Amino acid sequence: MKIAQIAPLMESVPPRLYGGTERIVSWLTEELVAQGHDVTLFASGDSVTGATLVPCTTEAIRLSETMKEYMPYYTMMVDRVSRLSRAFDIVHFHIDMFQFPLFRGMEHKTMTTLHGRQDMPDLYPFYRAFPKMPLVSISDSQRLPVPDANFAGTVLHGLPANLHQANLNPADGGYLAFLGRISPEKRPDRAIKLARSVGMPLKIAAKVDKVDTEYFDQIIKPLLNEGSDVEFVGEVDERGKTKFLGNARALLFPIDWPEPFGLVMIEAMACGTPVLAFNHGSVPEVIDDGITGRIVGSMEEAVAALPSVLALDRRAVRARFDERFTAARMARDYVKLYQKQIDMGEGAHAGERGRIEAERSISSIMPLSDLSTGRTLLTGETKPRVS
Numbered sequence: 001m002k003i004a005q006i007a008p009l010m011e012s013v014p015p016r017l018y019g020g021t022e023r024i025v026s027w028l029t030e031e032l033v034a035q036g037h038d039v040t041l042f043a044s045g046d047s048v049t050g051a052t053l054v055p056c057t058t059e060a061i062r063l064s065e066t067m068k069e070y071m072p073y074y075t076m077m078v079d080r081v082s083r084l085s086r087a088f089d090i091v092h093f094h095i096d097m098f099q100f101p102l103f104r105g106m107e108h109k110t111m112t113t114l115h116g117r118q119d120m121p122d123l124y125p126f127y128r129a130f131p132k133m134p135l136v137s138i139s140d141s142q143r144l145p146v147p148d149a150n151f152a153g154t155v156l157h158g159l160p161a162n163l164h165q166a167n168l169n170p171a172d173g174g175y176l177a178f179l180g181r182i183s184p185e186k187r188p189d190r191a192i193k194l195a196r197s198v199g200m201p202l203k204i205a206a207k208v209d210k211v212d213t214e215y216f217d218q219i220i221k222p223l224l225n226e227g228s229d230v231e232f233v234g235e236v237d238e239r240g241k242t243k244f245l246g247n248a249r250a251l252l253f254p255i256d257w258p259e260p261f262g263l264v265m266i267e268a269m270a271c272g273t274p275v276l277a278f279n280h281g282s283v284p285e286v287i288d289d290g291i292t293g294r295i296v297g298s299m300e301e302a303v304a305a306l307p308s309v310l311a312l313d314r315r316a317v318r319a320r321f322d323e324r325f326t327a328a329r330m331a332r333d334y335v336k337l338y339q340k341q342i343d344m345g346e347g348a349h350a351g352e353r354g355r356i357e358a359e360r361s362i363s364s365i366m367p368l369s370d371l372s373t374g375r376t377l378l379t380g381e382t383k384p385r386v387s
Contacts (some may be wrong), residue, residue, distance in 0.1 A: 001338060004091040005029050005051070006081055006099070007043040012060045014048070017235040018181065018207040020263045021115045025094050027159055031331035040088070042081055056080065074098050082305065085109060089340045100130045107132040108345020111152065119145040119258055133340055136334075138261040139282035145258075153337045156285070157261050158330030159270060163238070166272030166318035167246030175201040177248035177273070179241070179264045180217055182208045182216050185257035187278075190299065192223045192230050194252060194276075197303050201229045202252070205236045205244050206278065246271040248291075250309045253277035254302070262286060265293075269321040272314035292317045309321050 005028065011019035014026035027039075028051070031067065032039045033050045041047065046054030056077040063066045083103045085091055093099050093112040103110050113136040127135075128148040134152040137143045143151055178191040188204060195202035208216045224230055236244050245251065251268035259281030266286065268275050275293030277283045287293045293312070294305040 001040045001335065002038045002040075002087065002089045003032060003338065004042065004081065004085075004088040005032075006077070006091065006093045006095055007041065007047070008095055009044050009057050009077065010060060010062045010070065011044070012046045012048075013041060013043040014238075016063070017059070017237060021094055023159075023263070024115070024157055025347050027327040027335065028331055031160070031327040032335070035328075035331055035335070037335070042077055045205075052111065054084075055081070077218045078102055089342055090374070091375075092334070092338075097126065100126075100133055103133070104130065106343060107134060110134060111136055111334075111341060113155070114142065115260065117258055117260055118142055126274060136337065137378060139285050141258065141281050142260040152341060153333075155330060155337065156325065157263055157266065157331045158325045159263075159266060160326045161270075161322060161326045161328065164242045164270040166270070168272055168314045170247050170273075172250055173250040174247065175203050177245060177251050177268075178202060178204045178206065179236075179245065179251065179267075180206055181212070182220060183212045185255060187221045187254045187256045188220055189223060190254035190278075190302075191252040192220075194254065194299065194302050194306070196227075196229065197299075198306050200249070201231070203244065203248070204230065204232045205234065205241075206232075207235045209221075240272060241267060245273050248273050250306070253283070255280050255283070257281065258274055259283065266321060266325040269317050269325065272318040274309050274312040274314070274317050276302060276309045278302070288320055 005024040005025055007013045008021055013022045013029070015022040029039055029041050029049055029051050040054060041049050041051045042054045042056055044057045044060045046059045047053060047055070048129040057067065057073050061073065067073065068106050075098070078099045079102070081099070085106060088109070091110050091148070092113060093110065096112070096114065096116065099110070105366045111134050115138060124146055127146055131150055133150060135149055137151055137154045138157060140154050143149070176191070178188055180186055182188055186252050188206065191202060191204070201339050224232055225302045251264065251273055253262060253265055253275055255262070255278050257280060265277065269292050275287055275385035277293055277295055279286050279297050281294045283295055287295055289295045291312070294309050296302045296305050320322060
């Protein structure tokens with residue numbers, strides 16, 4: 001199957017640090033390649049992949065000193081994808097809604113995974129305006145605000161089975177962990193108060209976006225300054241994440257919003273670390289209560305449940321991850337949806353002549369000499385990575 005993956009341009013694929021969507025796109029792309037599919041990745045030029053890379057910016061926008069606006073680059077990327085779309089059996093978007101107008105009439109060739117929250121009122125009329133555009137949810141709970149949207153299916157996230165190793169015997173005493181993003185909806189303040197309520201140290205590995213700087217300065221910093229039992233370590237990379245989560249006795253996931261999925265929960269499970277999570281959004285679909293963690297509804301319940309979380313069998317936590325949340329399973333689920341979509345679409349199997357013409361047009365549409373990193377689109381040659 002010839003598959004195009006369309007990634008966000010804010011971070012590289014995979015991201016250097018924080019970037020849940022880009023990480024999922026990377027894992028899905030590499031697993032599809034491993035399963036024998038012909039995959040093309042549209043992403044930033046500093047991305048690294050075993051697929052064919054079409055660089056749509058020289059580097060990730062968030063880390064760039066020259067790119068300040070994201071709209072021009074996303075618009076150019078979607079236009080490029082549209083012109084090359086006949087070269088693919090399916091075009092899989094991970095950028096929400098930029099592509100919808102350009103792909104009207106070609107919906108049968110597309111799939112759009114929704115990675116964000118859907119409880120914003122402006123989304124309902126938008127999906128009604130594009131009723132044929134196939135959507136994929138990352139949890140069933142994510143669909144609830146827009147039940148009439150054209151969902152092709154739900155695919156729960158997965159990550160490579162060998163990405164993290166389970167730590168079955170973390171250090172005696174240990175610490176509780178909070179990993180993710182400092183923001184009001186993630187409730188790191190709850191994590192701090194919970195850890196102090198049970199007398200355990202807490203380590204926070206998280207990024208602070210510009211929009212959340214005020215929250216961090218006014219709410220979280222004062223709590224950090226109240227004692228040395230809470231350590232803020234900042235962002236961690238993938239290697240650091242294995243150690244950070246693996247050495248933790250439990251992950252605290254005290255969210256206060258309709259979490260679409262919560263990737264950190266399965267990352268912890270891959271490390272054998274159980275999760276104490278508040279009952280919002282996808283949590284009941286990800287956590288097997290009493291096996292991989294506990295699901296609670298209040299701070300009082302959290303304090304009472306934590307001892308049972310610490311007592312869970314870490315080997316069983318990892319085993320349940322292997323059963324439910326590997327990238328191989330995620331890729332297989334997507335391939336089933338791709339095939340279903342292709343079979344349903346009128347004229348989905350384009351003529352070979354159209355495919356050859358589209359493939360030949362790639363080099364003239366998109367010169368790669370100044371942008372590429374990894375394999376070039378047509379020759380497969382490797383070029384030095386831009387640092």
